[in-house]
Amino acid sequence: MTGLASVWEWIQTQLLGMQWLSDLVGTILERMGLDLTTRVGGSLQFFIYDVAKITLLLWTLIFVVSYVQSYFPPQRSRRILGRFRGVQANVFGALLGTVTPFCSCSSIPLFMGFTGAGIPLGVTFSFLISSPMVDLGSLVLLMSIFGARVAVIYVMAGLVIAVCGGTLIQNLHLDDQVESFVRAGNGANGEEEWVPTRKERLHGAAEQAASTFRKVLPYILVGVGVGAIIHNWIPQAWILGLLGNGNPLGVVAAVAVGIPMYADIFGTIPVAEALLARGADLGTVLAFMMAVTTLSLPSLILLRKAIKPKLLAIFIGVCALGILLVGYGFNAGQVLLGL
Numbered sequence: 001m002t003g004l005a006s007v008w009e010w011i012q013t014q015l016l017g018m019q020w021l022s023d024l025v026g027t028i029l030e031r032m033g034l035d036l037t038t039r040v041g042g043s044l045q046f047f048i049y050d051v052a053k054i055t056l057l058l059w060t061l062i063f064v065v066s067y068v069q070s071y072f073p074p075q076r077s078r079r080i081l082g083r084f085r086g087v088q089a090n091v092f093g094a095l096l097g098t099v100t101p102f103c104s105c106s107s108i109p110l111f112m113g114f115t116g117a118g119i120p121l122g123v124t125f126s127f128l129i130s131s132p133m134v135d136l137g138s139l140v141l142l143m144s145i146f147g148a149r150v151a152v153i154y155v156m157a158g159l160v161i162a163v164c165g166g167t168l169i170q171n172l173h174l175d176d177q178v179e180s181f182v183r184a185g186n187g188a189n190g191e192e193e194w195v196p197t198r199k200e201r202l203h204g205a206a207e208q209a210a211s212t213f214r215k216v217l218p219y220i221l222v223g224v225g226v227g228a229i230i231h232n233w234i235p236q237a238w239i240l241g242l243l244g245n246g247n248p249l250g251v252v253a254a255v256a257v258g259i260p261m262y263a264d265i266f267g268t269i270p271v272a273e274a275l276l277a278r279g280a281d282l283g284t285v286l287a288f289m290m291a292v293t294t295l296s297l298p299s300l301i302l303l304r305k306a307i308k309p310k311l312l313a314i315f316i317g318v319c320a321l322g323i324l325l326v327g328y329g330f331n332a333g334q335v336l337l338g339l
Contacts, residue, residue, distance in 0.1 A: 122170020
């Protein structure tokens with residue numbers, strides 16, 4: 001058991017957390033004459049290390065996820081989803097969201113396609129909730145920051161929100177709250193499905209990795225920059241006062257701050273990492289991440305073009321309630337179980 005624990009610790013700290021990279025960056029900066037104990041030195045090390053770490057993980061993860069995703073084109077996904085009924089369909093819709101694009105805005109066109117193809121509304125919402133909130137890439141990145149136990153619980157909580165939210169929306173019978181042009185788009189059922197070769201899948205995955213990286217790089221740089229400022233310039237007492245366990249409304253504040261922002265999971269994690277390091281509660285940090293990735297204002301504006309205000313309000317309410325429960329649940333677990 002000791003040997004397995006040592007191997008896992010190495011995987012956690014060196015392979016996923018890339019502690020060797022942090023040490024390397026620190027050594028290079030010190031040889032350049034920079035004092036890492038100063039705010040400027042600490043900020044620069046945080047920025048270079050996090051950008052390099054996320055970039056290395058990002059290329060690998062997007063390539064793998066894109067390759068897996070090539071087996072689930074929209075036509076095939078519609079056929080698979082059409083075989084399930086009830087909660088099973090919501091579960092599969094949520095799981096399908098884990099192998100789709102990383103940001104909420106990217107998921108909305110697929111949501112519209114599934115809805116237009118006649119997939120039950122609740123199932124498409126389970127997909128829409130889980131796609132930006134939890135994915136294969138976020139699982140690995142979360143493990144690199146928060147550890148395997150927290151990452152797995154986070155992903156499971158996100159899937160529960162997606163399944164419960166989709167089931168609730170299905171039972172409310174809100175099909176009339178979808179804009180007519182979305183429902184009229186069911187002609188896609190007749191599209192011929194192209195089956196790529198393995199070489200084409202690999203080439204497509206590489207192209208997708210490059211394309212996605214170019215799109216998310218600005219958010220990574222901004223996210224890491226904000227994280228560096230939080231990590232080295234904002235007094236810890238401020239973070240503790242707003243997002244620490246001394247403020248019972250810390251989770252609410254984190255969600256309220258997160259909604260107006262727009263970033264994918266890769267741009268959000270550096271900010272979350274810095275907040276956690278400065279003393280913010282774990283549940284509060286994770287609630288902030290969920291709010292940014294799932295309920296960002298730009299994605300809600302785009303979603304409004306496809307659904308009517310009543311359904312949009314219910315979607316926001318369901319997601320917000322689920323995120324708040326996750327946040328307070330993690331905070332309680334942090335105290336009681338030592339998460």
